[in-house]
Amino acid sequence: MPLENMKKMLDAAKRGGYAVGAFNMLDYNSAKAIIEAAEDLKAPVIIQTSAKTVIFWGSSAIISWVRELVRSSTVPIALHLDHCKDVQLITECIEAGWSSVMIDASSKSFEENLNLSRRVVEMAHPKNVTVEAELGAIVGVEDEIHIKEQDAHLADPQQAIRFCEEVEPDCFAPAIGTAHGIYKGEPKIAYDRLEEIASKTGVPIALHGGTGLADEVFKKCIALGCAKVNISTQLKYAFIDGFVAYHNAHNTQYDPLKVIAAQFDAVKAGIIGNIKLFGSAGKA
Ligand SMILES: [Zn+2]
Numbered sequence: 001m002p003l004e005n006m007k008k009m010l011d012a013a014k015r016g017g018y019a020v021g022a023f024n025m026l027d028y029n030s031a032k033a034i035i036e037a038a039e040d041l042k043a044p045v046i047i048q049t050s051a052k053t054v055i056f057w058g059s060s061a062i063i064s065w066v067r068e069l070v071r072s073s074t075v076p077i078a079l080h081l082d083h084c085k086d087v088q089l090i091t092e093c094i095e096a097g098w099s100s101v102m103i104d105a106s107s108k109s110f111e112e113n114l115n116l117s118r119r120v121v122e123m124a125h126p127k128n129v130t131v132e133a134e135l136g137a138i139v140g141v142e143d144e145i146h147i148k149e150q151d152a153h154l155a156d157p158q159q160a161i162r163f164c165e166e167v168e169p170d171c172f173a174p175a176i177g178t179a180h181g182i183y184k185g186e187p188k189i190a191y192d193r194l195e196e197i198a199s200k201t202g203v204p205i206a207l208h209g210g211t212g213l214a215d216e217v218f219k220k221c222i223a224l225g226c227a228k229v230n231i232s233t234q235l236k237y238a239f240i241d242g243f244v245a246y247h248n249a250h251n252t253q254y255d256p257l258k259v260i261a262a263q264f265d266a267v268k269a270g271i272i273g274n275i276k277l278f279g280s281a282g283k284a
Pocket residue numbers: 083138142180208209230
């Protein structure tokens with residue numbers, strides 16, 4: 001199956017009242033775990049790459065792994081570049097074969113963000129590549145970019161409406177009070193703002209900072225218009241803990257493939273739990 005258009009997946013999710021999980025891959029093993037979990041549950045899925053991961057492996061290695069995995073897959077899969085501030089890297093990924101990209105110009109002024117996001121949409125859409133854009137500042141650490149709580153600001157609904165009208169993103173990431181990384185306290189989600197932005201823009205919303213949110217929070221956000229839920233930090237933990245736990249339990253074995261298989265199982269189990277929670281199982 002070729003890569004699927006993310007807008008098509010998210011529009012169907014929004015209509016159906018569920019969300020598509022967007023999971024950050026780190027290597028071939030984790031990409032395979034994401035796809036197998038989605039296939040087991042017959043769920044559409046989004047594989048995400050951070051800009052850091054693309055730079056680490058190179059875009060050609062990543063696209064070859066994903067193409068190989070997707071070729072024999074039976075569920076809709078999009079390959080999405082997560083938070084990217086660098087238009088050159090976005091261009092590289094589009095040319096390499098990513099089916100979706102995120103332009104994160106949220107640290108710039110509103111007008112600069114709007115213009116740069118618009119430019120990326122104009123570049124991507126003729127190639128059938130979808131675009132996610134961000135407004136407001138999501139607290140936490142993403143790709144070595146630290147946003148302190150006092151610097152975070154929520155997306156303004158009026159600005160969000162104008163932004164979506166002029167940029168026409170396929171998916172919109174307004175800051176609504178979630179955070180990247182691990183939550184230190186109870187997150188304060190601005191549900192009223194989410195509801196207003198989702199209903200007035202009509203654009204499927206991406207929920208960032210999914211790791212650590214309570215099940216009811218996910219369900220409420222999805223009901224209010226979040227059609228894409230990003231999970232990264234939880235998978236980083238599963239990726240490392242799955243590996244370490246196996247080795248600690250078999251510390252004289254030194255059989256790398258068994259350790260890699262244990263890591264695969266840990267990552268896959270995490271993804272299965274999330275897909276069930278987001279309601280996308282059986283929607284492929
Ligand atoms: Zn994010």
